[in-house]
Each structure stands twice: as C-alpha cells, then as structure tokens.
Amino acid sequence: KNQVEQSPQSLIILEGKNCTLQCNYTVSPFSNLRWYKQDTGRGPVSLTIMTFSENTKSNGRYTATLDADTKQSSLHITASQLSDSASYICVVSDDMRFGAGTRLTVKP
Amino acid sequence: DAMVIQNPRYQVTQFGKPVTLSCSQTLNHNVMYWYQQKSSQAPKLLFHYYDKDFNNEADTPDNFQSRRPNTSFCFLDIRSPGLGDAAMYLCATSRDRLAGGDNEQFFGPGTRLTVL
Numbered sequence: 001k002n003q004v005e006q007s008p009q010s011l012i013i014l015e016g017k018n019c020t021l022q023c024n025y026t027v028s029p030f031s032n033l034r035w036y037k038q039d040t041g042r043g044p045v046s047l048t049i050m051t052f053s054e055n056t057k058s059n060g061r062y063t064a065t066l067d068a069d070t071k072q073s074s075l076h077i078t079a080s081q082l083s084d085s086a087s088y089i090c091v092v093s094d095d096m097r098f099g100a101g102t103r104l105t106v107k108p
Numbered sequence: 109d110a111m112v113i114q115n116p117r118y119q120v121t122q123f124g125k126p127v128t129l130s131c132s133q134t135l136n137h138n139v140m141y142w143y144q145q146k147s148s149q150a151p152k153l154l155f156h157y158y159d160k161d162f163n164n165e166a167d168t169p170d171n172f173q174s175r176r177p178n179t180s181f182c183f184l185d186i187r188s189p190g191l192g193d194a195a196m197y198l199c200a201t202s203r204d205r206l207a208g209g210d211n212e213q214f215f216g217p218g219t220r221l222t223v224l
C-alpha cells in the first residue's frame with residue numbers, strides 16, 4: 001500500500017533555532033514530491049516542489065532534500081521564526097497522497 | 109489578485125439537510141480539487157476535475173457529489189450530511205495535473221462545516 005509517513009508528529013523549538021522534518025514514502029513510481037505549510041484554519045501553501053531527479057530545492061529559509069533511492073525527503077528550516085509555527089505536510093503527487101503532517105511550534 | 113475563493117468560510121447545517129459549498133478561481137486553471145480535512149489529520153482527496161472530466165476517488169462516499177459548470181466554479185454537494193462529515197473542506201486548483209511535472213497547487217482558505 002502506498003504510504004507517506006512524516007516524523008516527528010509534533011515539534012517544539014525556540015525561535016532562531018534550526019529544525020529538520022522527515023518524510024518517508026513508499027509510493028512508487030512517483031514523479032514529484034511537495035512540501036506544504038498549513039497555518040491553523042487556513043489552506044496549505046506550497047513551499048517546494050521536487051521532481052524525482054532533483055536532490056534539493058530551497059525557498060528562502062526552507063530547504064527540501066530528496067533521496068529517491070531511499071525514498072526519503074526532509075524539510076530543513078533555518079533560523080526559525082514565530083511565524084513558522086504551522087503544520088508541514090509532505091505530499092507525493094502522483095498518488096495525491098498527503099502525509100499526516102508535522103505540527104511545528106516555535107516559541108520565543 | 110488571482111486566487112482561489114471559497115464560500116462560505118463557515119457553514120452550519122443540520123443532520124441530513126443537504127448543503128452546497130462553493131469554490132471559484134481566477135487562475136484559469138484546468139484542474140480543481142476538493143479535499144476533506146478533519147481535525148489534526150491530513151487533507152483527503154475526495155475528487156477532482158480535469159476540465160470537465162470528473163475523477164472520483166474510490167473511497168469517496170456517494171453522499172458527496174460535485175459539479176463544475178464552468179472553468180471558474182466548482183461545487184461540493186453533500187446530500188445528507190452526517191455528524192462524521194463535520195470537517196474543513198478545501199478547494200484547490202492547478203494549471204495541469206500534478207503528476208509528471210512541477211505544476212503548483214493553490215488552495216483556498218477552506219470552508220469549515222459543522223453538522224448539528
């Protein structure tokens with residue numbers, strides 16, 4: 001069964017610190033993997049889109065990596081800000097299958 | 109600004125009373141999606157339209173229907189809402205299919221449905 005699993009489920013960090021969120025998938029084949037940010041009560045917003053041939057993609061303080069061999073992706077957030085508090089969702093697009101997300105809380 | 113608009117933002121209905129949620133887009137995208145998102149869960153795709161071509165997910169209950177009268181508008185009809193249908197309903201669009209490319213998907217703000 002095609003799955004997208006994210007870890008950790010939730011994470012609390014202090015403002016200014018870095019963090020890394022993980023996404024493991026078993027969807028195969030796939031052509032792209034996306035990371036979204038979803039603020040509470042809002043729709044998801046696209047952060048990065050990576051095709052299977054890309055290893056890394058950056059969007060400001062967000063950097064996503066992809067290892068298609070091990071079927072793992074990560075989202076690294078640098079110098080976190082309070083506004084980074086949100087759920088971060090990994091999506092393997094061919095299956096339109098969303099991970100359950102990681103709930104990130106950034107504290108002052 | 110080009111965007112995905114959902115109305116209403118909050119909808120209250122009674123158990124068994126039909127309800128329609130609406131979505132409009134100014135992006136002129138070919139694909140429109142409806143997702144159901146329950147509290148602390150990932151969005152779950154219900155169905156999507158590629159232009160006028162309707163694609164229903166296998167596990168979407170028959171209680172959920174959709175209409176796309178033109179490129180700009182898409183409706184979600186819940187024929188007989190149950191308590192378990194209370195959720196956030198998200199509409200999204202993309203210029204083309206998401207698979208096989210880097211088409212970006214744009215989400216609306218969602219409609220939160222309460223069933224009494």
